[in-house]
Amino acid sequence: MSWSFQRTTPISHYHQRKSGLLQRLHIDATLLILLISLSSIGILILMSSGHEDIGLLQRQATRLGIAFFAMLVVAQIPPHALKIFAPWLFLVGTLLLLGVLFMGDIGKGAQRWLDLGFFRFQPSELLKLATPMMVAWYLAERRLPPSIKHIVFATVFIAIPTVLIAKQPDLGTAILIASSGLAVLFLAGISWRLIMGVIAVGAGLAPVLWSFMKEYQKQRVLTFISPEDDPLGAGYHIIQSKIAIGSGGVYGKGWMNGSQARLEFLPESSTDFIFAVFSEEFGLIGCIVLLTIYLLIFVRSIYIAIQAQDTFSRLLAGSLSFTFFIYLFVNVAMVTGLLPVVGVPLPLVSYGGTSMVTLLIGFGILMSIHTHRKLLSS
Amino acid sequence: MKTSFDLKSSLQENRLFLSRSITLIIFVFLLFFALIARLTYLQVETHDKYTDLAQNNRVKLSVIAPVRGLIFDTHGQVLAENNPSYSLELVPEQIKDMNETIQRLSELLPISESDIKRFEKKRKQHKRFASTPLRNRLNDTEVAIFSANRHLFPGVEIQARPLRHYPFPKLTSHVIGYVGAINEKELKIINPVNYRGSRFIGKTGVEKTYENELHGNVGYQQTENTAQGRSIKVLSHAAPLSGSNLTLNIDIALQKIAYDALGDFTGTVAAIDTQTGAVRALVSKPGFDGNLFAKGIDLASYQALQTSTKRPLFNRSLRGQYPPGSTLKPFFGLAGLDYGTITANQKIHCPGFYQLPKQEHKYRDWKKGGHGVTTLHDSIVQSCDVYFYILAHELKIDRMHTFLDKFGFGQKTGIDLLGEKSGLLPSSAWKRRARNQVWYPGETLIAGIGQGFNLTTPLQLAHATAILANKGSAFKPILVASIDDTLIQPQSTTPITLKNDTHWDLIIDAMYDVVNGARGTARRIKLGAPYKIAGKTGTAQVFSVKQDEKYDEENVKEHLKDHALFIAFAPARNPKLAVAVIVENGGHGGSVAAPIARAIFDQYITPPS
Numbered sequence: 007m008s009w010s011f012q013r014t015t016p017i018s019h020y021h022q023r024k025s026g027l028l029q030r031l032h033i034d035a036t037l038l039i040l041l042i043s044l045s046s047i048g049i050l051i052l053m054s055s056g057h058e059d060i061g062l063l064q065r066q067a068t069r070l071g072i073a074f075f076a077m078l079v080v081a082q083i084p085p086h087a088l089k090i091f092a093p094w095l096f097l098v099g100t101l102l103l104l105g106v107l108f109m110g111d112i113g114k115g116a117q118r119w120l121d122l123g124f125f126r127f128q129p130s131e132l133l134k135l136a137t138p139m140m141v142a143w144y145l146a147e148r149r150l151p152p153s154i155k156h157i158v159f160a161t162v163f164i165a166i167p168t169v170l171i172a173k174q175p176d177l178g179t180a181i182l183i184a185s186s187g188l189a190v191l192f193l194a195g196i197s198w199r200l201i202m203g204v205i206a207v208g209a210g211l212a213p214v215l216w217s218f219m220k221e222y223q224k225q226r227v228l229t230f231i232s233p234e235d236d237p238l239g240a241g242y243h244i245i246q247s248k249i250a251i252g253s254g255g256v257y258g259k260g261w262m263n264g265s266q267a268r269l270e271f272l273p274e275s276s277t278d279f280i281f282a283v284f285s286e287e288f289g290l291i292g293c294i295v296l297l298t299i300y301l302l303i304f305v306r307s308i309y310i311a312i313q314a315q316d317t318f319s320r321l322l323a324g325s326l327s328f329t330f331f332i333y334l335f336v337n338v339a340m341v342t343g344l345l346p347v348v349g350v351p352l353p354l355v356s357y358g359g360t361s362m363v364t365l366l367i368g369f370g371i372l373m374s375i376h377t378h379r380k381l382l383s384s
Numbered sequence: 385m386k387t388s389f390d391l392k393s394s395l396q397e398n399r400l401f402l403s404r405s406i407t408l409i410i411f412v413f414l415l416f417f418a419l420i421a422r423l424t425y426l427q428v429e430t431h432d433k434y435t436d437l438a439q440n441n442r443v444k445l446s447v448i449a450p451v452r453g454l455i456f457d458t459h460g461q462v463l464a465e466n467n468p469s470y471s472l473e474l475v476p477e478q479i480k481d482m483n484e485t486i487q488r489l490s491e492l493l494p495i496s497e498s499d500i501k502r503f504e505k506k507r508k509q510h511k512r513f514a515s516t517p518l519r520n521r522l523n524d525t526e527v528a529i530f531s532a533n534r535h536l537f538p539g540v541e542i543q544a545r546p547l548r549h550y551p552f553p554k555l556t557s558h559v560i561g562y563v564g565a566i567n568e569k570e571l572k573i574i575n576p577v578n579y580r581g582s583r584f585i586g587k588t589g590v591e592k593t594y595e596n597e598l599h600g601n602v603g604y605q606q607t608e609n610t611a612q613g614r615s616i617k618v619l620s621h622a623a624p625l626s627g628s629n630l631t632l633n634i635d636i637a638l639q640k641i642a643y644d645a646l647g648d649f650t651g652t653v654a655a656i657d658t659q660t661g662a663v664r665a666l667v668s669k670p671g672f673d674g675n676l677f678a679k680g681i682d683l684a685s686y687q688a689l690q691t692s693t694k695r696p697l698f699n700r701s702l703r704g705q706y707p708p709g710s711t712l713k714p715f716f717g718l719a720g721l722d723y724g725t726i727t728a729n730q731k732i733h734c735p736g737f738y739q740l741p742k743q744e745h746k747y748r749d750w751k752k753g754g755h756g757v758t759t760l761h762d763s764i765v766q767s768c769d770v771y772f773y774i775l776a777h778e779l780k781i782d783r784m785h786t787f788l789d790k791f792g793f794g795q796k797t798g799i800d801l802l803g804e805k806s807g808l809l810p811s812s813a814w815k816r817r818a819r820n821q822v823w824y825p826g827e828t829l830i831a832g833i834g835q836g837f838n839l840t841t842p843l844q845l846a847h848a849t850a851i852l853a854n855k856g857s858a859f860k861p862i863l864v865a866s867i868d869d870t871l872i873q874p875q876s877t878t879p880i881t882l883k884n885d886t887h888w889d890l891i892i893d894a895m896y897d898v899v900n901g902a903r904g905t906a907r908r909i910k911l912g913a914p915y916k917i918a919g920k921t922g923t924a925q926v927f928s929v930k931q932d933e934k935y936d937e938e939n940v941k942e943h944l945k946d947h948a949l950f951i952a953f954a955p956a957r958n959p960k961l962a963v964a965v966i967v968e969n970g971g972h973g974g975s976v977a978a979p980i981a982r983a984i985f986d987q988y989i990t991p992p993s
Contacts, residue, residue, distance in 0.1 A: 150397045193408070195400040249441065252426045252434025265442045269609065269616070290427040294420060301416050305409070312405050320401055328408050335415045342422045 032081040032377040034310070037369055040303045041077075041354065045070050047296060048280075048355035054262045055275040055283040056357070062276065066357055073366040080370030084378045085319045088371060089143055092318075095132065096140035096163070102129035103170040130179045131364040133167040135371070137183050138325040141190040146318035151195035160191055178348035181336065186329040193311075193324040230346045243279065244343050246271045251285040251342060258289030276357040278349055281341045297338070300353075304331040307369075310376045319375040326368045333365075442608055449581030450600030451546065453627030455560060455590060457636040458664070458865060463556050464591070469547035469679075470522040472530065473515040476507055478539030485537060486518070492533060493526050495519055515543060521679065548584060548678040554671035555639050558699040559632070559801075559863065561589020562674030564681075578602050581624075587677065588699070590630065590863060593802045597867050600627035628868045633662035641987045642667045645980040651967040652700035654846035654861075655984055658959045660874040661850070661859025663799065665984065666843070668700040703805045705839040706966050709922035710767045710973070711951045712788070712834035714852060714891045716775060717760050719787035721887040725778045728890050731757050734770035740777070740825055747773050747829050750923070764894035765901050767921060769833050776832025781823055784831060785811035790880045791848040793840060799861040807844050810837035835925060845951050845964035852895075853918070853953035853962050855888040856880035895920055896956045899978075906950065906978040915989050918959075919952030919981065921973030945969035950977035954985045961988050 028035050049063060056062040106129055141160050148156050164187030172180035233241040250266035264286035267275040275283050285293050307327030314320040333353040339345040351358055353365050455464035472493065479485050489495060495518065503518045527542055548563045550556055563584040570585050581602050586592035603624025608617040642653040646669045655665040672689055689697050698704065720726040736754030737746040749755065749769040755762065763771035776784065794809025810831055812823035830836035843861060851858040857879040864872055882888065895918035898904040905921040924947040948970030953962040963981045970976035
């Protein structure tokens with residue numbers, strides 16, 4: 007009876023409607039169009055922020071090509087196969103993280119890279135996908151909502167990569183990985199009482215923890231929370247970024263006309279702070295358009311999650327959708343001074359390789375989940 | 385059992401997942417609107433504030449220092465110019481390995497330990513992107529060497545800055561003076577806006593006196609700058625106004641003749657065009673190299689200049705106050721004639737000394753046996769002291785003061801050069817005022833031969849000589865002939881009228897015979913001159929040295945020697961140039977000072993073609 011619920015008419019409709027080329031290639035057209043528009047906007051901003059550096063654009067385009075290709079490849083893998091890989095991927099990822107911690111390359115002051123000779127690789131990127139997969143795999147096998155014991159185990163699976171990555175130190179990625187795991191837990195239906203309880207305990211413990219902290223530690227936390235107290239140090243990025251965004255106004259200064267970025271006042275204008283360049287040049291209207299594209303991608307993704315047929319796919323898809331938007335939120339909130347600077351790129355727009363590949367592989371998974379349903383149902 | 389449970393739970397899970405998804409969607413929408421709200425706040429509410437900040441970031445106002453005016457001599461010879469000074473400068477931000485770069489540079493160019501030390505010190509004060517000098521004053525060869533290897537040194541470049549240069553360093557050190565870095569005291573008096581871009585200011589001489597004219601006006605430039613301070617685009621530009629060029633009355637060739645003629649002596653010469661007051665030569669020897677100051681003098685060199693017993697930094701021509709000695713005799717003679725105290729034919733007997741009535745003290749003549757029976761004319765020609773003791777005794781000090789005051793003694797000539805001293809022309813009133821003492825008759829006698837309290841500067845002497853040569857009418861001594869194209873008009877002094885104009889001729893005739901007469905004290909310099917010189921020698925006792933005990937034993941004798949003086953004008957019947965020469969510790973005016981004047985006249989009146 008409940009099976010019939012899962013095989014309701016919309017699915018057969020769907021099956022009939024999309025049996026064309028895209029369906030056979032396991033591509034979701036809506037997502038693809040949205041993702042391509044986003045990447046195109048990214049290239050456009052990068053032209054401005056990178057001072058028309060053709061080499062930079064070529065590298066970014068190449069990465070995008072690789073990332074879209076990876077997405078298409080992953081879309082071909084059926085979700086049940088992904089489910090089988092999940093624990094192994096997580097295990098390998100965690101071992102690699104340990105490897106990085108003990109013998110990793112130091113890039114930009116943080117240990118993140120693993121040099122495999124021909125390829126420099128950030129294991130934390132792997133964990134961005136492996137963590138929600140692992141938690142989804144673990145909970146999908148259990149009765150939902152999960153029992154306290156399973157919640158504890160799931161929390162451990164989330165905590166291991168989070169702590170290891172935070173130690174690198176890469177707080178931004180650690181936050182994203184933790185939220186991707188916690189999203190799975192939330193979607194799996196842990197009780198509101200538990201959620202509220204944890205929040206209450208956390209809020210209650212914070213002042214106690216604060217009182218035990220040494221003065222310099224407190225100072226560090228304060229600077230982290232309020233960087234503008236240190237305008238030439240930690241606050242410089244955020245001050246310049248706010249000037250860029252604020253001076254953009256409603257309509258912006260026009261493409262390639264943002265003085266903050268073009269005159270190099272804005273640090274990391276092609277990477278983490280590219281949103282400020284966009285805001286300066288395209289103004290509030292441009293920002294709303296850009297954020298709406300992200301929102302649409304999220305909506306499409308969460309729709310795919312709701313449409314998914316098995317628990318693993320559903321949990322994973324839901325987590326990936328949510329994490330994608332959290333990426334955007336953390337970056338924009340950071341650039342606009344709502345959150346401390348933690349170093350999260352603007353998804354699909356910021357210059358930089360691996361995170362883009364990871365993100366699109368995530369969308370590959372979403373496409374796979376959506377387009378493999380007929381196989382599951384038959 | 386298991387299946388039914390699963391089916392049931394599956395349905396439950398579905399509902400749960402849907403509700404949780406909806407919660408997430410709501411949450412995400414909340415986050416979305418939070419971001420939109422934040423952006424609206426930044427881009428609408430506080431837009432104006434951030435626009436201002438962006439503008440301030442971007443636009444930088446920088447000053448452009450004006451080019452300092454040049455200084456030329458009367459024939460257009462450059463006396464002060466601005467040369468590019470090349471310095472090797474490093475931008476720390478652009479240099480990966482500072483030590484290695486300096487090491488490689490030192491293999492190419494001489495770089496001393498102190499250069500490196502100074503660089504390290506400055507580097508800490510500068511911003512990382514600011515160009516910091518490692519070596520200053522590279523010569524052309526060094527510039528060429530570095531330029532050829534420039535590509536090997538990213539972040540290292542050669543900067544050219546204008547540096548004041550004096551092509552005749554020792555000759556013009558006191559007249560032109562020099563520029564130096566602006567100090568605290570000067571900062572308070574200059575217009576801070578106009579000097580915003582300037583590093584130097586005139587410290588002495590013409591450079592100081594005409595600072596306003598030479599400096600020019602500052603310019604501005606608005607540039608669009610990067611965060612690193614690199615300017616990308618000029619937004620607006622207000623050109624600086626260069627300082628005016630000055631043409632001096634000084635004739636550098638004449639200046640050189642005078643300087644060289646002083647030989648190894650310490651001394652000073654002033655030469656004034658009698659027809660305009662134009663100062664043709666103003667020498668104070670020894671000079672020093674003003675370029676040292678323009679470049680930034682090091683402490684050791686400065687101390688050496690300061691402690692030198694010859695006091696090269698002291699401008700003798702303007703600030704040196706010497707007892708004029710017998711050079712005052714023609715003026716006192718004229719005073720005697722004008723007041724009717726004496727007549728031209730009146731004779732006195734000179735036994736070699738003079739005694740005031742009822743006094744034992746003998747005021748001695750320089751000539752032991754005396755000059756015998758002598759007139760005013762002979763007394764000037766042979767510089768008889770007794771004649772002038774008697775004259776002074778008759779005239780009394782206050783009449784002497786009144787008369788000589790008309791010739792500018794005891795007062796500044798008003799030359800366009802700062803720091804002039806006024807000398808001293810004593811009177812009983814002065815003595816009461818300054819020393820609170822009565823005037824003694826004996827002091828009048830001493831004053832009568834230009835000793836005692838009398839003090840004159842060389843410029844004063846030359847100026848008074850010019851007045852005498854022109855028979856009462858003359859011009860204020862002036863150094864600058866023109867500022868850019870504007871000529872400076874000569875300023876005449878108050879003419880002196882005598883009761884009888886022939887008295888001028890009597891005195892000038894006597895001065896003529898000082899040089900041209902058979903028994904004149906300066907007769908040696910007449911030989912071979914195609915024109916006639918009129919002059920008066922002087923020998924002044926050195927008082928100041930007695931009080932100065934710093935000098936070591938050996939030097940004392942040298943420094944106790946008399947100063948040799950000579951005032952003269954030529955041609956005697958149609959004067960063109962008046963000259964005053966003072967040779968410190970030179971001995972006799974006739975033998976030491978007069979030949980210097982001759983050399984000057986030769987150059988001025990019959991210049992070698």
